Amino acid sequence: MGEVRAGHTLGRYELLVPIALGGMASVWAARTSGQLPRIVAVKLLRAELSDDPDFEAMFLDEATLVSQIHHPNVAETIDVGEEDGVLYQVMELIDGEPLNLVLRESKARGGVPLPVALRIVGEAALGLHAAHELRGRDGKPVGLVHRDVSPQNILVGYDGSVKILDFGVAKAASNLQRTKVGQVKGKYAYMSPEQAGSEPVDRRTDVFTLGIVFYQLVTGRHPFLAENEPATVRRICDKTAAEPPRTLVPSLPEDVGRIIMKALAKPRDERFATMAELRRAIEQVSLAAPLATSDELAALMQQLLGPRGERRRAAIQEAMQIARERSIDTDYPPPQPSSPAAVDPPGRTLVERGAMAPRSSPPPGGRARRWLVPVASVALAVLVALGGAYLLRSSPGPRAPHGRGGLIAPTAGSIKAPLLRAARAASKAVRGRAAPGERAAP
Structure with missing residues (x-):
C-alpha cells in the first residue's frame, strides 16, 4: 500500500483523519459506507509486521477471538482485515485520551486524586476480568491474557468511562516474538517477572502490570523504573519488593497501600488470583476513600485535556463534511455492484472469515x-x-342451452x-x- 491519506478506503471504511500514532500502528478516524455511516477507529499496523506471514495469521485469529469480548470497560473490536498487504483493525471510536496523557497533565496539578485513581483501576480491572473469563465455543476458558497493560492502553473518556485497548495486537505479537531468540513482546517497564523471563504467563501477569499502573496513579512514580531498560527489567525480576507507596505518599490509606503491594508481589502466587478479587478489594476500601463517580472523572478530564478533545472532534467533523461533499449522494447512494469483490475490495474481514454475522443483504x-x-x-x-x-373475435356467438344442465358457450x-x-x-x-x-x- 502506498501513502495513506484522507479519503483512502479499506474495504467498507473510508479514512477521515489520523488521530494517533504508536510504535506498532497508526490510528485513523474513519466512517463506514452506507446510508447510516458510523464513525469508527481504524488501526493500521506497521508494514514490517504485516509482511510477516506468521504474524498475519496470528493477528487475524487473535482479533477474531477478541471480537467476542463485549464489556463496557473493553474497547469493542468491530472488524479486522488485510488489504494491499496491510493488516488493519476496526474498533469503536472512543472520545477520550490514553491514561499516560492524564498522568502527564495531572502531574502539574498535584497528581491524580485518590478517588479518581481508585475508579480508573477498578474499572480497568472489570474489563480485564471480562477478557480473562472469555470462553470458546466448547465452553472452556481460552486463557486470554492482555500482556501489555500500561497507561497507553487504558483509555479514559470525556464521559467518565474507562476502556482497555489492544488485546488482540498484544497477544498476537507476543505469540510471534516468543519464537524469536532475544525478543520479548511488551513494554519493558510494564512486564511481570515471569513475562520478562520468557516464562508461561496467566491472568496474574495482568494483575502485576495493573499494579504498576495503580502505583503510578497514587504516587506519580513508576515502582521499578531505573536509568535504562535493562536495569528496569533487572529491578522487576529480582526478589526485592517495590518501595511501599506510603513512603512516598504518607497520607495514602494503609489499606490502599496493601492492595498495591499485593498486586506487585514478585511471586505470582502471592498476588490477587483474579481481577475480580482486586476489584472487590478496592470496593472494600472505598468506604474510607470513596471512588469518584463517572461525572467527577468526566469533569477532571475536561479540566485536564478538554481543549485537546475539542480540537480532535472539530477535525473529525471537518473531515466528515469533506467526505460528504465528495460523495455523489449521501442520502441515496448509487447501487453497489452485485459482485462481493466489487463491494468490498480485496481483503479479508471477520465477516468473510465467518467470525462475525454479516448483515442481511440481498444475494447477487x-x-x-x-x-x-x-x-x-x-x-x-x-x-x-x-x-x-x-x-x-373467432367465437360463433352464444348457443342455445341443450336442456337441463346443458353447456352454455x-x-x-x-x-x-x-x-x-x-x-x-x-x-x-x-x-x-x-x-x-x-x-x-x-
Whole structure:
C-alpha cells in the first residue's frame, strides 16, 4: 500500500483523519459506507509486521477471538482485515485520551486524586476480568491474557468511562516474538517477572502490570523504573519488593497501600488470583476513600485535556463534511455492484472469515429479481388478454342451452371480466397496492 491519506478506503471504511500514532500502528478516524455511516477507529499496523506471514495469521485469529469480548470497560473490536498487504483493525471510536496523557497533565496539578485513581483501576480491572473469563465455543476458558497493560492502553473518556485497548495486537505479537531468540513482546517497564523471563504467563501477569499502573496513579512514580531498560527489567525480576507507596505518599490509606503491594508481589502466587478479587478489594476500601463517580472523572478530564478533545472532534467533523461533499449522494447512494469483490475490495474481514454475522443483504442479482416478478406478471396478463380478444373475435356467438344442465358457450362479458381483473391486479401489484379481493395473475 502506498501513502495513506484522507479519503483512502479499506474495504467498507473510508479514512477521515489520523488521530494517533504508536510504535506498532497508526490510528485513523474513519466512517463506514452506507446510508447510516458510523464513525469508527481504524488501526493500521506497521508494514514490517504485516509482511510477516506468521504474524498475519496470528493477528487475524487473535482479533477474531477478541471480537467476542463485549464489556463496557473493553474497547469493542468491530472488524479486522488485510488489504494491499496491510493488516488493519476496526474498533469503536472512543472520545477520550490514553491514561499516560492524564498522568502527564495531572502531574502539574498535584497528581491524580485518590478517588479518581481508585475508579480508573477498578474499572480497568472489570474489563480485564471480562477478557480473562472469555470462553470458546466448547465452553472452556481460552486463557486470554492482555500482556501489555500500561497507561497507553487504558483509555479514559470525556464521559467518565474507562476502556482497555489492544488485546488482540498484544497477544498476537507476543505469540510471534516468543519464537524469536532475544525478543520479548511488551513494554519493558510494564512486564511481570515471569513475562520478562520468557516464562508461561496467566491472568496474574495482568494483575502485576495493573499494579504498576495503580502505583503510578497514587504516587506519580513508576515502582521499578531505573536509568535504562535493562536495569528496569533487572529491578522487576529480582526478589526485592517495590518501595511501599506510603513512603512516598504518607497520607495514602494503609489499606490502599496493601492492595498495591499485593498486586506487585514478585511471586505470582502471592498476588490477587483474579481481577475480580482486586476489584472487590478496592470496593472494600472505598468506604474510607470513596471512588469518584463517572461525572467527577468526566469533569477532571475536561479540566485536564478538554481543549485537546475539542480540537480532535472539530477535525473529525471537518473531515466528515469533506467526505460528504465528495460523495455523489449521501442520502441515496448509487447501487453497489452485485459482485462481493466489487463491494468490498480485496481483503479479508471477520465477516468473510465467518467470525462475525454479516448483515442481511440481498444475494447477487437480488435487485433484478425483485423487479422481474411483477414485470413478468404484467406481461403474462397482457398476453392472456390478447389471447382472449382473439377468441372473442373467432367465437360463433352464444348457443342455445341443450336442456337441463346443458353447456352454455361463454359470452364476451364472461371472458372479459376475469381477464380485466387479472390485468388490473397485476398492474396494482407493480405499484404494491393490490385491491382487496384481487390478486396478481399466477
